[in-house]
Amino acid sequence: MGNVIDLGHGVRASVTERHGGVSAPPYDSLNLGLGSGDDRGTVLANRETAARDLGLDTGRIVWMNQVHSADVLVATEPGGVGTCDGVVTTRPDLVLASLAADCLPVLAADAEAGVLGAAHSGRLGTAHGVAANLVEAMAGQGARADRITVFLGPSICGGCYEVPPRVRDETARDTPEAACTTRRGTAGVDMRAAVTAQLRRAGVTDIRADGRCTLESPELFSHRRNAPTGRFASFLWRT
Structure with missing residues (x-):
């Protein structure tokens, strides 16, 4: 399991790691992704383990059906919120989750307004501005961008994320960053730099990052390194 990160004002975040679950290879072992190809019952058991280790109740967690979109939904109940890549809530008892295995998890909180948000910003979500949409959706629930604290989870780094030049240019069309x-001297995409720039343009100033590269960190799942593979989760909640 990962460590619990204190974002201040009673807001906590945590990133799970690969080990401590019951999934067999190639999903070994704490795979939390139902869409990964792993056995459903095994993934649900892993989700119970991850929640218990963090002192959370799985019945409080909100999960997205992530599809690499820029869509953001509002969660009023735990469980599946629907097909989206961003979710916002004002319910103080809900835990938001973002799954990843190279994409960038975005966790955001305006503790004063009581608004939490989580997003999954892969290459397409980054290109289409899901992080900025998350901030906008939070503002629609009473948050203020200048009060929002954002924690960026681990993702594949720009030094490792090689793409064709056309794909790099498409991704950078609206966000040059x-x-x-x-490192190989080829075209790449830096999702962390791009999302940081998008958040700053949206008015967010308090941006923190895990900093680990999923491809270079064997304790994390990485689709580029080991496809097929499992998914780790980044959780956000209020105490």
Whole structure:
């Protein structure tokens, strides 16, 4: 399991890691992704384990059916919120989850307004501005961008995320900060830099990051390194 991160004002975040669950290879072992190809019962058992280790109740967690969109929904109940890549809630008892295995988890909180948000910003979600949409949706629930604290979970880094030049240019069309050169000297995408720029343009100033590269960190799932593979979760909740 990962560590619990204190974001202040009673808001906590945590990123799970690969080990401590019951999934067999290639999903070994704490796979939390139902859409990964793993056995459903095994994934649900892993979700129970992850929640218990964090002192959370699985019945409080909100899960997205993530499809690499820029859509954001409002959660008023635990469980599946629907097909989206961003979710916002004002319910103080709900826990928001974002699944990833190279994409960038975005966790956001305006503790004063009592608004939490979580997003899954993959290459397409980054290109289409899901993080900025998350901030907008939070504002629609009473948050203020200048009060929002954002925690960016682990993702594949720009030095490792090699893509064709056309794909890099498409991703960077609206966010130039997405374009980078990998360590191999090839075209790349830097999702962390892009999302940070999008958040700053949306008025968010308090942005923190895990900083780990999923491809380079064997304790995390990475689709680029080990497809097929499992998914880790980034959780956000209020105490």
